[in-house]
Amino acid sequence: MGKATHLETAFARRVRVKPIAARHNLRNQQRVEVSADILIERADGSRLDGKIANLSRSGVMISCSQDTARKLLPGLIPPAPGQSLEVTTRFSVPVLPTQPVAVVAEGNIVHMRRVARDEFHLGIRFCEFEGNGFDYVDRYVAKLLAGS
Numbered sequence: 001m002g003k004a005t006h007l008e009t010a011f012a013r014r015v016r017v018k019p020i021a022a023r024h025n026l027r028n029q030q031r032v033e034v035s036a037d038i039l040i041e042r043a044d045g046s047r048l049d050g051k052i053a054n055l056s057r058s059g060v061m062i063s064c065s066q067d068t069a070r071k072l073l074p075g076l077i078p079p080a081p082g083q084s085l086e087v088t089t090r091f092s093v094p095v096l097p098t099q100p101v102a103v104v105a106e107g108n109i110v111h112m113r114r115v116a117r118d119e120f121h122l123g124i125r126f127c128e129f130e131g132n133g134f135d136y137v138d139r140y141v142a143k144l145l146a147g148s
Helices: 066-072 133-147
Strands: 032-042 047-055 059-064 085-093 101-116 119-129
Touching: 032 059, 032 066, 032 133, 047 066, 047 133, 059 066, 059 101, 066 119, 085 119, 085 133, 101 133, 119 133
Parallel strands: none
Antiparallel strands: 032 047, 032 085, 047 059, 059 119, 085 101, 101 119
């Protein structure tokens, strides 16, 4: 292909380009940045450690090593839509200033992404809380959102 020798734009038709929307937020709740330990228990009873990266009323994003991610998602294959993996999460939130409360929530791993050579983020959508777990998470998230 050669160079254009003559270019007229006076008669060119204007074309509107649709903006590319950012990836749809799978969580319909606001997230708060949190740094806390979390224990993930698989259906077979094995337990793995991770760190909470962010938390919302409907789910949690955990940061973990490649080894932990591989144990939770064999082959490091992200879950397909509708093919989530059931887990139980255990973590603490400081609802009371002097004493953190334990939260136990069942959920599904619905997302995985590699963020560094040996760091993965796994998204877990909460399905069911034990006891007052949802209330504790709700209060904690609301408190952090009010402070920001």
